[in-house]
Amino acid sequence: MAVLPDDHGAVRGGAPEGPLVTVLMSVYNAGEYLRPSLLSIINQTHRNLDIVIIDDGSTDGCFGSVQDLLADERVRVIHQENATKPVAFNRALDNIRGEFYAIQDADDISHPMRIEKQARALLRKPHLAAVFCGNELVINGRFMAPVFAPKNEDVCRVEINAFRMPAHDPTGMFRTSMVGHMRYEPSLKVCETFDYILRVGELHPMIVLGECLYAYRILPNSLTRRAPIWRQQFATEAFKRACDRRGLRFEQISEDTSDANKLSRNSLLDNNIAAHFMTSVLDLRRSNRRLLAVKTGWQCACLHPADLHYYKALVYALMPPRAASRLRRAFPTIPLEAKK
The missing domain is CATH 3.90.550.10 (Spore Coat Polysaccharide Biosynthesis Protein SpsA; Chain A)
Structure with missing residues (x-):
């Protein structure tokens, strides 16, 4: 060698x-x-x-x-x-x-x-x-x-x-x-x-x-980050393939109910990175690293200071851990499954 x-x-x-x-x-x-x-x-x-x-x-x-x-x-x-x-x-x-x-x-x-x-x-x-x-x-x-x-x-x-x-x-x-x-x-x-x-x-x-x-x-010039609708087309096709394998009926998600359409434009462009920060904050809180959790929440807010969605991780970092976990379960935010 x-x-x-x-x-x-x-x-x-x-x-x-x-x-x-x-x-x-x-x-x-x-x-x-x-x-x-x-x-x-x-x-x-x-x-x-x-x-x-x-x-x-x-x-x-x-x-x-x-x-x-x-x-x-x-x-x-x-x-x-x-x-x-x-x-x-x-x-x-x-x-x-x-x-x-x-x-x-x-x-x-x-x-x-x-x-x-x-x-x-x-x-x-x-x-x-x-x-x-x-x-x-x-x-x-x-x-x-x-x-x-x-x-x-x-x-x-x-x-x-x-x-x-x-x-x-x-x-x-x-x-x-x-x-x-x-x-x-x-x-x-x-x-x-x-x-x-x-x-x-x-x-x-x-x-x-x-x-x-x-x-x-995270690369700002990624093709999938510049073209979220194009990316979502492939995500939908992957979902359809999974439904076919499992013998489930695939129904096209309507424009009004699609998770992607509930996200801000910034979240669509970055594959909903804010959801990753929220998960990180909860992991850090569970391991008693509260200061790092607050820092992580602040780093998320700084990505887009004018977009309220990016403040959720900071809110999770500041509220009691059990309340944050309950809130996350009640209102889950799932990152879009796509590569950069």
Whole structure:
């Protein structure tokens, strides 16, 4: 195995231990974020990795910044013409070598022990098909709003039955022997992971670890953030596919009753990030980190100071925890299931 320095000069190396884990990364014009994202995987405490990168026709020269990292013999790069993210992921799935496989978005950050802790959970419970974890957000270079409540198999089943992902999609690690044959739906240019995780959860048990091990970067120039109606069309198609699999009658959500149409324009443009902040505040309050909960609520309000929806997290942070939880259950705000 190659021994490479990290960006702080530390040398990482040593013999691989534990199960082989394939990490799948689809890259399309990831720019300056590709290097820290790839470094966060290369520098994992779990060393026995097989890192498969699909270059989905990048044109911004982002691979020029990681040439030294590609010398790590655990890294494989497959170049292709731009064919959309689900197609890229399917090609990566065709090249899996590991007992488990994990997802890493090309602009996000995995915490150092993410792979180790998720692989350990899959080893301890051989009947699980997937293990997810909590995540925080990265906005303008600042890490904020961690969510970390654990979810057992029963809770995850309830989420799947309600057409919801139990956790943020790129935090997943999957058991190859159980779901390695499944593929992403190429017709879903976004929401492909929503559809994929619903299909996995309909067939197999999964859990969410009660730790924040992943940082999800919010990019202001994302295509789905600029085109919420276009994004919602794919979300509706993924929902329809789930109804068909479950033998349920699909009825088009009317414009007057759609959750999307009850949100402010800002919430539509950012996939309702405020809902993530609300969840983070409740998690922090339950763990007795009240000051951080208030700070998190304030950070949400600062995103759009003129939009009252973004003050809800701050209200949750300031009111008694039980009252906040009851209010959230009475008036749930579900983030739109779509990728950036």
